[in-house]
Structure formats: C-alpha cells, structure tokens
Amino acid sequence: MTPVLSDAYGRIATDLRVSLTDRCNLRCTYCMPPEGLDWLPGPELLTDEEVVRLVRVGVTLLGIREVRFTGGEPLLRRGLPGIVAAAAALEPRPRTALTTNGIGLARLAPALAEAGLDRVNVSLDTLDADVFERLTRRRRLDDVLAGLAGAARAGLTPVKVNAVLMRGVNDHEAADLLAYCLEHGYQLRFIEQMPLDAQHGWQRESMVTADEILDRLSAAHTLTPAGGAARGSAPAELFLVDGGPATVGVIGSVTRPFCGACDRVRLTADGQVRNCLFAREESDLRGPLRAGATDAELAERWRAAVATKRPGHGIDDPGFLQPARPMSAIGG
Numbered sequence: 369m370t371p372v373l374s375d376a377y378g379r380i381a382t383d384l385r386v387s388l389t390d391r392c393n394l395r396c397t398y399c400m401p402p403e404g405l406d407w408l409p410g411p412e413l414l415t416d417e418e419v420v421r422l423v424r425v426g427v428t429l430l431g432i433r434e435v436r437f438t439g440g441e442p443l444l445r446r447g448l449p450g451i452v453a454a455a456a457a458l459e460p461r462p463r464t465a466l467t468t469n470g471i472g473l474a475r476l477a478p479a480l481a482e483a484g485l486d487r488v489n490v491s492l493d494t495l496d497a498d499v500f501e502r503l504t505r506r507r508r509l510d511d512v513l514a515g516l517a518g519a520a521r522a523g524l525t526p527v528k529v530n531a532v533l534m535r536g537v538n539d540h541e542a543a544d545l546l547a548y549c550l551e552h553g554y555q556l557r558f559i560e561q562m563p564l565d566a567q568h569g570w571q572r573e574s575m576v577t578a579d580e581i582l583d584r585l586s587a588a589h590t591l592t593p594a595g596g597a598a599r600g601s602a603p604a605e606l607f608l609v610d611g612g613p614a615t616v617g618v619i620g621s622v623t624r625p626f627c628g629a630c631d632r633v634r635l636t637a638d639g640q641v642r643n644c645l646f647a648r649e650e651s652d653l654r655g656p657l658r659a660g661a662t663d664a665e666l667a668e669r670w671r672a673a674v675a676t677k678r679p680g681h682g683i684d685d686p687g688f689l690q691p692a693r694p695m696s697a698i699g700g
C-alpha cells in the first residue's frame with residue numbers, strides 16, 4: 369500500500385503547495401513592506417530539477433493529488449512552464465493549479481495551459497487603479513485584468529479571484545468586485561486578512577471579518593449556503609448568489625477556521641516542508657537531497673515531518689506567535 373502523509377489527528381495531506389520564489393513584483397501592504405524583503409540567496413533556492421524531484425516524490429510515493437504553484441510571485445520563475453509540464457507528466461497525474469497576482473499572465477497563459485496547467489487563482493483586491501496602487505504600491509491594475517482575461521481565454525478554468533478587504537481602503541468595493549467577477553465568469557472569494565505580513569501590522573480589531581463581508585454582499589444580493597458537503601477541505605465557504613448557479617466564497621481563516629479538515633502541506637522555495645501557514649517548525653529536504661538521499665529516504669523524512677502537524681493555527685491561543693517567515697516566503 370502507498371504510504372500517505374498522515375498526522376496524529378487523522379488528516380491526510382494530499383494538496384501540495386509549492387513556493388517557487390519568495391520574490392514579487394508587487395508590494396501588497398498586507399504582505400510586504402514597501403522596500404521588499406531580504407530575498408533568499410540563489411544557491412539556497414531549489415533548482416527546477418530539485419523542485420520536480422520533490423514533487424515527484426510527493427506524487428508517486430506519498431499520495432499527493434493536487435500540486436499548486438505559488439510564491440512570492442510564481443510567474444517570476446523562468447522555469448515555470450517546464451516545472452508544470454514535469455508535474456503534469458507524473459503518474460498518477462496530479463491536478464495542477466497556480467496562485468498568482470496575474471501580472472504577465474496574459475502573455476504566459478497559453479504556454480502554461482499547453483504545459484498542463486489546469487487552472488489559476490488570481491489575486492485582485494480592487495477595480496480602482498488608484499486604490500490598486502495604494503494597496504500594492506504599483507500601478508498595474510490593467511495588467512492584472514488582462515491576465516485574468518488571458519487565463520479564461522486559455523481555458524485555465526475555473527478562474528478564481530482572491531480578494532483581501534482592508535478597512536478604509538477597499539472594503540467599500542465588495543459588491544463591485546462581485547459584479548465584475550459575475551460578469552466575467554470568475555469565481556470570487558474574499559479572504560480574511562491573516563497575521564502573516566512581514567511588518568507584523570495585522571490587528572484583529574481592524575480585520576474585515578467574514579460576517580462583515582457577508583453582510584455587505586447581502587445588501588445587494590441574496591446569498592444562500594451552497595451546501596456544506598461539497599466543501600470538503602476547501603478553505604472557501606461557498607454561497608449561491610441570487611439563487612445561483614454563480615457563487616461567491618468567503619475564506620474565514622481567522623474567525624471561521626477550517627484546520628480540522630486541512631489537507632495541505634507546503635514546500636518552500638528553499639526546500640523546507642511546512643505543515644501549516646502558521647507552523648513554527650520546518651523540516652529540511654534540500655540538505656538531504658543535495659547530500660545524495662534516495663527518493664525513499666526523502667519520502668520517509670517528509671512523512672515523519674507531516675506526522676508532527678499541529679491541530680490548528682493557534683491564532684486564538686494566548687501564546688500565539690506569528691511565524692518567522694512571512695506569507696510571501698511560505699507560499700500563500
């Protein structure tokens with residue numbers, strides 16, 4: 369029987385999220401400071417071949433069924449189409465997905481679809497160019513909108529949109545974002561801001577909660593729960609908009625945590641296994657890989673790492689400490 373990545377709470381990790389770089393061409397205020405961060409040094413990054421090898425170990429020896437590429441901004445990784453192609457060629461073929469800010473996606477979408485990418489999630493917090501610049505510190509709204517359209521054209525569907533609402537900045541735009549996504553056939557999900565920014569600026573009091581988001585949307589639409597059974601381990605709680613079939617999602621990581629059903633495991637761009645966005649421990653696979661470990665030895669280390677996964681993120685624990693790595697370096 370193929371071993372699986374199981375933990376002490378009965379959860380099995382089948383969804384691998386691979387960070388391909390910690391770098392980014394935006395500076396979203398809830399993620400990074402204006403000056404950026406001390407990027408990982410080149411030699412510490414896994415090479416394309418090393419990424420592909422670890423993905424292969426996950427898929428062929430450990431029961432990984434879905435591989436999502438993220439970052440930082442994964443479109444900045446030159447080898448992305450080749451890495452996607454190698455992942456999609458594995459047996460059993462994993463589902464493949466990408467989470468991106470969309471810049472450059474208009475150009476890259478056809479090649480990524482051709483390589484075997486199944487679908488994309490694109491982050492878009494606003495439809496106002498000035499608000500976009502305030503949130504991301506770059507004037508690139510048109511590139512993101514073009515990226516979304518390019519993804520849909522290339523068949524990278526369903527195209528999902530991730531939006532973080534920040535109080536006093538873009539929280540008045542919930543209904544406009546929904547109208548735009550409904551019009552274009554994108555699946556919108558609102559995300560509660562989490563304490564994962566490098567500047568440690570998160571404050572529970574100012575976070576826009578899932579309840580608030582649903583209240584705002586309910587002013588313009590009738591929302592009905594789309595049905596719990598279909599949710600499985602997905603972070604997004606889905607609601608039918610005006611009877612459906614279109615839906616809107618809310619990812620309430622803080623006020624409506626879903627850790628009990630978590631099926632994720634993460635691999636950082638420098639080859640560390642992380643069990644949780646909020647994990648304070650990591651397990652090194654790059655060292656053993658470069659020291660000549662066999663696939664079976666890497667798989668055993670990975671399995672042992674997941675066995676120690678904690679039950680939840682612990683944001684509500686009195687002793688909660690934000691992880692040392694920010695979201696951009698973990699792989700959001």
Ligand SMILES: Nc1nc2c(ncn2[C@@H]2O[C@H](COP(=O)(O)OP(=O)(O)OP(=O)(O)O)[C@@H](O)[C@H]2O)c(=O)[nH]1
Nearest residue numbers: 438467489528530559602603604619621632645700
């Ligand atoms: N708490 C928590 N939040 C997560 C996790 N993964 C993703 N998120 C949040 O969900 C948002 C959207 O993540 P995506 O990368 O689009 O992935 P997803 O929602 O799992 O994707 P789908 O499978 O397409 O629904 C992220 O920005 C995070 O804020 C996770 O493991 N735990």
Ligand SMILES: C[S@@+](CC[C@H](N)C(=O)[O-])C[C@H]1O[C@@H](n2cnc3c(N)ncnc32)[C@H](O)[C@@H]1O
Nearest residue numbers: 399439440441467468469491530561562695700
């Ligand atoms: C870290 S980014 C990486 C991929 C890509 N750069 C992007 O923005 O989609 C992945 C997701 O994390 C979300 N994110 C970043 N910081 C966050 C925070 N502090 N709380 C909640 N979500 C956050 C972003 O909005 C984005 O949807």
Ligand code: SF4
Nearest residue numbers: 392394396399440469
């Ligand atoms: S959320 Fe994504 S696009 Fe924004 S700064 Fe972080 S990594 Fe870059």
Ligand code: SF4
Nearest residue numbers: 627630644645680681
């Ligand atoms: S916070 Fe951690 S345990 Fe909870 S769903 Fe996310 S990755 Fe899984």
